[in-house]
Amino acid sequence: MTEQRRLITEIIRNTEDHMTAEQIYMLAKEQMPCIAIGTIYRNLGIMERDGEILRITIPNAPDRYDRNVRFHEHLLCSRCGTLEDIWMEGLLEIMNSMTEMQIESYELALHGVCKKCQKSAAAAD
Ligand SMILES: [Zn+2]
Numbered sequence: 001m002t003e004q005r006r007l008i009t010e011i012i013r014n015t016e017d018h019m020t021a022e023q024i025y026m027l028a029k030e031q032m033p034c035i036a037i038g039t040i041y042r043n044l045g046i047m048e049r050d051g052e053i054l055r056i057t058i059p060n061a062p063d064r065y066d067r068n069v070r071f072h073e074h075l076l077c078s079r080c081g082t083l084e085d086i087w088m089e090g091l092l093e094i095m096n097s098m099t100e101m102q103i104e105s106y107e108l109a110l111h112g113v114c115k116k117c118q119k120s121a122a123a124a125d
């Protein structure tokens with residue numbers, strides 16, 4: 001494993017957030033000032049291919065990267081853009097039995113207004 005890849009892996013493992021490549025780049029630069037954004041993208045591509053991370057595509061926004069590769073779902077706030085993990089236990093079994101498929105992967109993001117944004121909207125009234 002290259003030094004760059006080790007650093008990127010460490011950055012992703014150490015955060016709960018689903019970061020964009022740009023955010024990962026900013027953190028990587030703090031420790032490796034001469035690292036290039038192209039190196040970040042290239043390594044993220046390899047790590048995704050190797051099944052170490054997930055890439056989450058969001059319409060009209062940059063892709064995010066996820067350290068959780070186990071089946072899970074996402075909550076996406078349409079106000080603040082926060083992306084959170086949610087673990088819907090039993091969902092995979094339901095989908096497997098409904099489709100009679102052995103599902104290998106899926107992407108599910110629920111779009112809405114997060115708790116924090118609901119509160120600040122209520123406070124503004
Ligand atoms: Zn929000």
Ligand SMILES: [Zn+2]
Pocket residue numbers: 018066068072073074084085
């Ligand atoms: Zn996630």
